[in-house]
Structures are given as C-alpha cells and as structure tokens.
Amino acid sequence: MSSKSRFVVSPDWVAERLGSPGFAVVDASWYLPAHQRDAKAEYAAGHLPGAVFFDQDEIADKESGLPHTLPAPEFFAAEMGRLGIGEGDTIVVYDGPGFFAAPRVWWMLRIMGAEDVYALDGGLDGWKAESRPLETETPARPAKTFIPAFRDERVTSFEAMRDIVGSGKRQIADARGAGRFEAVEPEPRPGMRSGHMPGARNLPAGSFSKDGKFKTVEELRAMFDEAGIDLDRPVVTSCGSGVTAAIITLALESVGHADNTLYDGSWSEWGSRDDTAIVTGKA
Known part of the structure; x- marks a missing residue:
C-alpha cells in the first residue's frame, strides 16, 4: 500500500479548514524567467480563499548579494506577523504547479519555529483544474506575533x-x-x-x-x-x-x-x- 508524505495535504483537506481560526494559507509562488509566469499577477487574478502572498524576493536578506537568501529570524518573524501568521498556526503553502517554490517557504517556516506546516498537493493549478473557489482581493488578516526559534x-x-x-x-x-x-x-x-x-x-x-x-x-x-x-x-x-x-x-x-x-x-x-x-x- 502506497503512502503520501505527512507534510503534503489534499485540496479537500484544505477546503474543510478554510476560514478556521489559527489556519493560514500562503501563496509561495515564485518563478524563473523561463516559466513565463508572473507570481504576483496570478495571485491578483485569483488565489485560494484567504491566502496571503509570500514574496520570496522581498522576505530575504538583500545584503547578501545572492538571490532570495534566508533573512534574519527577527525580520522573517516581523513579516509573518504582518501577514497575520503566528508560529503556532496550522499553515499550508502552495505555488502554481504544485512543487516548485512552495517547499522553500515550507522549509523556511519550519526552521524559523513553525511546526504545523504543510504543502498543497497539486498547487494552484490543480485547485483551478477542479473548479474550486478563488478570491481576487487581498485578505485582511489581523496582525499576529510570530515568535522565531531559528534552527541554524x-x-x-x-x-x-x-x-x-x-x-x-x-x-x-x-x-x-x-x-x-x-x-x-x-x-x-x-x-x-x-x-x-x-x-x-x-x-x-x-x-x-x-x-x-x-x-x-x-x-x-x-x-x-x-x-x-x-x-x-x-x-x-x-x-x-x-x-x-x-x-x-x-x-x-x-x-x-x-x-x-x-x-x-x-x-x-x-x-x-x-x-x-x-x-x-x-x-
């Protein structure tokens, strides 16, 4: 009998929890030029209900001289709090195709102290293919405190x-x-x-x-x-x-x-x- 990763959740699993207290959805889409996809534009055109956008080029150490380097824990925590996400929340991350950029944010959240973090199987493309609901407005999640516990x-x-x-x-x-x-x-x-x-x-x-x-x-x-x-x-x-x-x-x-x-x-x-x-x- 085959088994799925314990860190990967289905669209049904996510749909059942949308809007629940302590549940957060993060659009972690990021693309290379060769993909010819615009993550921010796609988010604005339609994202999972309640999803916030995680900008991997902005939530980064811009002084490193390298692309989207891991930021300092304090900066990361402040940005998560601004997005309305606490380290104790149940967090689901996704990207467009399913597994390209989302695992990076899954990893970042986990090494910064969040434990209940998952990736959406099928991504946004799979969600759309099943004609599931989308939103175009940016959600107004109340700010939270994210207490980092960086695992350097x-x-x-x-x-x-x-x-x-x-x-x-x-x-x-x-x-x-x-x-x-x-x-x-x-x-x-x-x-x-x-x-x-x-x-x-x-x-x-x-x-x-x-x-x-x-x-x-x-x-x-x-x-x-x-x-x-x-x-x-x-x-x-x-x-x-x-x-x-x-x-x-x-x-x-x-x-x-x-x-x-x-x-x-x-x-x-x-x-x-x-x-x-x-x-x-x-x-």
Missing part, C-alpha cells in the same frame, strides 16, 4: 559547504536539471560556471512530482536509492539559488530522514566563485 543547524554556509566537499562528511543532493549538473547546458544566471560539486548526486527537482502531485513515500525512497543517496547518512541539499533544494528536503523529511541541511547559497554562490572545485559530466 539546518542551514549550511559556504564555509561549511567547502568543508563538506573536501571531507565527504555529508552527501550532497543537487536539485538542478541534469543538463546544468553535467555542464552540457549553461547556467541561467550570467557569470557562473557549469557543473557540480565533487561528490554531488543529481536529483532534479521536477522528478519528485507528477502532474503537480508529490510522489509517494515508497517512490521517494526508490529515487534516493537510485541516485546513490544513503538515507542512513547525513545529506545537504543544493540547487541553483536555494529554492528547489527544499523539494529534496521535503522528500527527505517525508521518508523520515531528519539529518539534513540546506546550502542556502547553492550554485549561485558556489558556481560564481573562482576558488571552488567543480566537476562536469555525470556523477
């Missing part, structure tokens, strides 16, 4: 990543597409070398879902096994800029793997430097 041990810095690459103390799971990983396709951001970190394994972000639905726990385990990831050992996840790495994190947590971290700088940092080790070809 779940975030890998550049210095720690360099040590991991050199020592092999953690397995590296890279969510970029195979073409970028193997350096047969260029990086979408200028000034970056192509390839991957020595020892990294490739688990493309798009392979974790099908038609917007997250794969079963059994399928996820098989994916990790096929990629050569030992679930009894620590893992650090990475991608282009720290967004889709969280899809692997969600998958790891779904199969019961808790000893994982996310390299926030990801390839935007590693690939743009001239003092980092890079290899090409298949892992």
Whole structure:
C-alpha cells in the first residue's frame, strides 16, 4: 500500500479548514524567467480563499548579494506577523504547479519555529483544474506575533559547504536539471560556471512530482536509492539559488530522514566563485 508524505495535504483537506481560526494559507509562488509566469499577477487574478502572498524576493536578506537568501529570524518573524501568521498556526503553502517554490517557504517556516506546516498537493493549478473557489482581493488578516526559534543547524554556509566537499562528511543532493549538473547546458544566471560539486548526486527537482502531485513515500525512497543517496547518512541539499533544494528536503523529511541541511547559497554562490572545485559530466 502506497503512502503520501505527512507534510503534503489534499485540496479537500484544505477546503474543510478554510476560514478556521489559527489556519493560514500562503501563496509561495515564485518563478524563473523561463516559466513565463508572473507570481504576483496570478495571485491578483485569483488565489485560494484567504491566502496571503509570500514574496520570496522581498522576505530575504538583500545584503547578501545572492538571490532570495534566508533573512534574519527577527525580520522573517516581523513579516509573518504582518501577514497575520503566528508560529503556532496550522499553515499550508502552495505555488502554481504544485512543487516548485512552495517547499522553500515550507522549509523556511519550519526552521524559523513553525511546526504545523504543510504543502498543497497539486498547487494552484490543480485547485483551478477542479473548479474550486478563488478570491481576487487581498485578505485582511489581523496582525499576529510570530515568535522565531531559528534552527541554524539546518542551514549550511559556504564555509561549511567547502568543508563538506573536501571531507565527504555529508552527501550532497543537487536539485538542478541534469543538463546544468553535467555542464552540457549553461547556467541561467550570467557569470557562473557549469557543473557540480565533487561528490554531488543529481536529483532534479521536477522528478519528485507528477502532474503537480508529490510522489509517494515508497517512490521517494526508490529515487534516493537510485541516485546513490544513503538515507542512513547525513545529506545537504543544493540547487541553483536555494529554492528547489527544499523539494529534496521535503522528500527527505517525508521518508523520515531528519539529518539534513540546506546550502542556502547553492550554485549561485558556489558556481560564481573562482576558488571552488567543480566537476562536469555525470556523477
């Protein structure tokens, strides 16, 4: 018998709870230029009832020099409170296609202290396909206090990543597409070398879902096994800029793997430097 991730909820589950006290829905949509989708415009055109918009480019550390870097806990907490979300709420995040940007905000909320956080199976596209209700107005949620409890041990810095690459103390799971990983396709951001970190394994972000639905726990385990990831050992996840790495994190947590971290700088940092080790070809 197949089982779904305990962190993934169905449209029916969400619909039953909409409007309930302590229940929050977050539109976490964010796209690359190649998607040709405008997250803010889509939110304005129609979003889940009561959903607030989480801007991943704004709720970020803008001083880092890297795209949408994890912000300071105090800033994150203030922004959540402004959106009417407390750390004790039941929170559901979603994006357009189902599992692209939403897992990043799921991860951020969890490492900042929220525990009851889920991702919507099928995303906004799936919700629309089932002709479920939408709203166009921005909800007026009363401000709340979000008390952060930052789990900094779940975030890998550049210095720690360099040590991991050199020592092999953690397995590296890279969510970029195979073409970028193997350096047969260029990086979408200028000034970056192509390839991957020595020892990294490739688990493309798009392979974790099908038609917007997250794969079963059994399928996820098989994916990790096929990629050569030992679930009894620590893992650090990475991608282009720290967004889709969280899809692997969600998958790891779904199969019961808790000893994982996310390299926030990801390839935007590693690939743009001239003092980092890079290899090409298949892992």
